[in-house]
Amino acid sequence: MSTTESSTASAHQKNQVDLLDFIDWTGVECLNQNTAHAYPNALKQGYREDEGLHLESDADEQLLIYIPFTQVIKLHSIVIKGPEEEGPQTVKLYTNKEHMGFSNVSDYPPSDTLALTPENLKGKPVVLKYVKFQNVRSLTIFIEDNQSGADVTKVQKIILQGMTVETTDMKGLKKIEDHNH
């Protein structure tokens, strides 16, 4: 059982791509960001690889990032890199909830809630509840607090891994079903 599980996981992992190319940049929004340290620092290619550039919260430690995609995707895992102290801790993910505000984050149940560890902040991917992220048109990342409870949360890098629905390899799916049966 455990072998099959690990093999499916690895099979998934192999097929996952960076979803950077499928982000609809015109629609990306970030609430409570410090405009001097805005979201492109953590999301866009080139900027996010630079350790010196980071996304920073402004009025308090919370951040709300809305990311629409150009096509429907499946989200497999997420990498959130940040400094040890001010890196995010509790992160809630919502799918297909457009234009949320801080006041209504508690109105919907999150699709997944992550508790980031220091290893995660150094670049270890967090694997999500894959079934909850099968039909994703937009993703809302709500960073609730940070590791040390500081006033400012910093995020150096966000990588979304998954695949697009159109490019889903039907053969690969069958294989997995075979394994499960």
Added chain:
Amino acid sequence: MVLEATMICIDNSEWMRNGDYSPTRFQAQADAVNLICGAKTQSNPENTVGVLTMAGKGVRVLVTPTSDLGKILACMHGLDIGGEMNLAAGIQVAQLALKHRQNKKQQQRIIVFAGGPVKYDKKVLEMIGKKLKKNSVALDVVNFGEEDEAKTEKLEALVAAVNNNDSSHIVHVPAGSNALSDVLLSTPIFTGDGEGGSGFAAAAAAAAAGGVSGFDFGVDPNLDPELALALRVSMEEERARQEAAAKKAADDSSKQEKEGESTSQDATMSENVGTSESENKKDDLMDDENALLQQALAMSMDDPAATVTTRDVDMSEAATDDQDLALALQLSVQEGAKDQSGQADMGKLLADQSFVSSILASLPGVDPNDPSVKDLLASMQNQSESSEQKKDEDKKEDDK
């Protein structure tokens, strides 16, 4: 062209009855609101504006954000004035109204008119400000009406808490002759942030400045608002320059006038100020003199002895002896008559250095620059008017 949803919070508290802004604070505010609504809806066709009142029985949303200018303007009529302004509730309701805007792509902005006193704590306002900032809502505050330091401080703290990237502004409008809406036209509330002024603001400003006479540069301000703005600015600069120059000239001339009176040697004075005035005076003087001359002549011819003094009698006696003497006497009689009636006028006129010198200059064969004439003038100036000098003067005039 920012795409924006705006909520305007009107203050309709009892304090708005005051008339220190013409015609009343409330009406001035309503005008300003109308203007802002026009500016916002024109700067981008998809912009929406909503209005709510903060005082009265409670915060009341009059119009939710809409792009229909008619709706917005209509809601401003027949509003009741009463109660106290509830700033915190007003802002929070405005935020809620903005949150449920139809077009989520719009930026959110709240414009607050704070005319009455602010009863909330600075802390509470700062907290609300932080909340607005967190939800990326910009806030503009128009501080007018009641003036006290605590209120100003509170409002500034509120705006400072909201301000993110210089998108929120506060404007203080003290009571005065300028209309509230006119003052606001040139503020960032209209001109927006860093856009160099929206077309509407330019056009509206031009219209406000032009008033009834309209825009007289031969350019339609609606067609090319940027050009209109540029023209207007340059015109205002020129006007300011001219005003400054005129003021300076006025100062200078008044100073010169004083100097001229004391030294009576100022050449520019007689050129600039003296000529036109003295020309008029000269004409008057000539008429007067002619009349007097005729009168005197008639008197001396008719009945020299009966006319006035014993001196005249003596003279008429002498006149029988010699023809030449008679002529001279006649002249002196004329002088006497003139002296009596025209003394006051002449004294004044002769005191006017510039006038005298201009007269002298116009007489044939008299050089006003002649040292002896100058001396004469100077001595006249000192009020030591001897009859001899007068005779000189009169003779010259008679010659003419």
